[in-house]
Amino acid sequence: MNTAHPTRTALSVNLNKVALVRNTRHLGIPSVTRAAILCLQAGASGITVHPRPDARHIRDQDVRDLAALLQDWPGREFNVEGNPFHNLMDCVADLRARNLPVHQVTFVPDGEGQFTSDHGWSFPADAARLGPLIAQAHALGLRVSLFMDAEPSAMQAAKDVGADRVELYTEPYAAAWGTPGQGAQLQRFAAAAQAALAAGLGVNAGHDLNRDNLAAFVQQVPGVSEVSIGHALIADALELGYAATVEAYIECLRVKP
Ligand SMILES: CC(=O)[C@@H](O)[C@H](O)COP(=O)(O)O
Numbered sequence: 001m002n003t004a005h006p007t008r009t010a011l012s013v014n015l016n017k018v019a020l021v022r023n024t025r026h027l028g029i030p031s032v033t034r035a036a037i038l039c040l041q042a043g044a045s046g047i048t049v050h051p052r053p054d055a056r057h058i059r060d061q062d063v064r065d066l067a068a069l070l071q072d073w074p075g076r077e078f079n080v081e082g083n084p085f086h087n088l089m090d091c092v093a094d095l096r097a098r099n100l101p102v103h104q105v106t107f108v109p110d111g112e113g114q115f116t117s118d119h120g121w122s123f124p125a126d127a128a129r130l131g132p133l134i135a136q137a138h139a140l141g142l143r144v145s146l147f148m149d150a151e152p153s154a155m156q157a158a159k160d161v162g163a164d165r166v167e168l169y170t171e172p173y174a175a176a177w178g179t180p181g182q183g184a185q186l187q188r189f190a191a192a193a194q195a196a197l198a199a200g201l202g203v204n205a206g207h208d209l210n211r212d213n214l215a216a217f218v219q220q221v222p223g224v225s226e227v228s229i230g231h232a233l234i235a236d237a238l239e240l241g242y243a244a245t246v247e248a249y250i251e252c253l254r255v256k257p
């Protein structure tokens with residue numbers, strides 16, 4: 001692995017799409033835990049999953065298996081995403097009851113059966129109902145990140161409701177990458193990240209990040225602690241293999257002088 005320049009942003013590999021392929025047969029391949037091991041061996045900082053209520057990809061047993069696996073990888077993080085009003089809280093409470101590790105929950109306001117995540121929480125509308133669930137996650141010892149649109153004015157409200165971090169929903173940036181609108185999107189995300197940092201929040205980012213758009217994002221958006229990347233990374237891994245793919249994404253995250 002190239003260690004010439006450090007990374008300031010952790011890479012968490014989202015394994016949803018490995019499970020999606022696995023679930024089309026009853027053979028257990030491709031293996032989600034094997035994918036996790038190969039990504040962690042290649043230097044990934046953590047693993048992300050988003051067990052949806054319809055179990056189309058990640059299932060509860062995958063979450064338990066991955067948590068058990070991460071016990072053998074100290075310093076690597078397990079991030080579980082989902083809607084806390086659906087299945088997420090029972091899922092992570094079950095892990096903690098089994099004394100299995102989970103480091104971060106990312107609350108995402110998806111509907112049941114939603115095609116993919118496409119928006120963040122709304123403030124003040126969601127504040128009152130989120131507060132008790134954030135407190136519940138904290139009582140389980142979990143860091144709480146809220147999936148948010150890149151709206152600077154919403155960041156203080158996310159802090160006020162008790163969040164530790166926000167995950168900026170990056171699809172609008174990814175859609176604008178390589179178009180005349182790219183610069184404006186980067187400015188918008190940089191402003192949102194600055195507002196989050198000023199409010200005392202950590203900043204994560206994710207959705208449709210890829211090997212083309214990732215480097216510019218982390219170079220121009222300040223203070224990004226973690227990116228979670230799944231769809232494009234797993235697509236790349238089909239061509240390059242997990243190890244070369246993870247190393248390529250880490251290269252995008254390296255701090256260039
Ligand atoms: C929250 C987010 O942007 C992604 O994690 C999303 O969860 C991906 O989910 P799918 O893999 O089901 O599209």
Ligand SMILES: NCC(=O)COP(=O)(O)O
Nearest residue numbers: 014206207208228230231
């Ligand atoms: N939180 C975003 C994530 O985990 C992966 O999103 P994507 O790369 O699959 O779009």
